[in-house]
Amino acid sequence: MNLITSQIQDYCIAHSTRPSELARELETHTRTSIHGSNMLIGEMESSVITFLIKLGQVKNILELGTYTGYSALVMAEQLPEDGKLITIDINPHTTELAKSFWKRSPHGNKIQSILKSGPEALSTIEQTFDLIFIDADKNNYPHYLTWSLQHLSPRGIIIVDNTLWSGKILTPGLDKQTDSIICHNEMAKSLEGYVKTLLPVRDGMFLITKA
């Protein structure tokens, strides 16, 4: 869902830092050949995340929801040489495609893929992260937020995607996914000791950091 006109969005993208040619090739390939390509974060959201990675001097990232590896590549491109990104997904086919693109990037060696369901993968991870990007199955959003709060470095940032869910968050009881996102948003809103902002960028980006 676009909350602004495509003309305005294109103008914003044209005036923002853009991902590499390879990331743009991956975006085009996904949009033309892969089912579910509306799941991609796209260039508008990429530029916001890029900005936050630099602002927060982020060195390590956890991503839930790899898909074809576009957002992972965009984020890895902004990490320092010794930066690391772990990305989790349950789909072996899209993960394979992601790997084929990462291999072609000088930043691909920063990315580690875990092929498991989100909750299972998270149960094996103990370290903290400077950035946690939540963009996988919506039914687990409350669980992913709880886990992320416990695994955030002192100056870390949590970004939760699709938190406006095409405006469906205004209609509780619509379906399980919508209610889960609403539950997540209420949890985030009620957090004490954190600064939050729900940005109406693309489908809604909820940003959370310690106060």
Ligand SMILES: C[S@@+](CC[C@H](N)C(=O)[O-])C[C@H]1O[C@@H](n2cnc3c(N)ncnc32)[C@H](O)[C@@H]1O
């Ligand atoms: C919105 S897409 C991620 C898009 C990606 N971040 C990007 O913009 O390039 C969501 C992904 O979550 C994955 N997914 C769905 N259920 C999952 C689960 N239980 N655990 C982990 N990943 C899951 C899907 O396979 C899909 O690839």
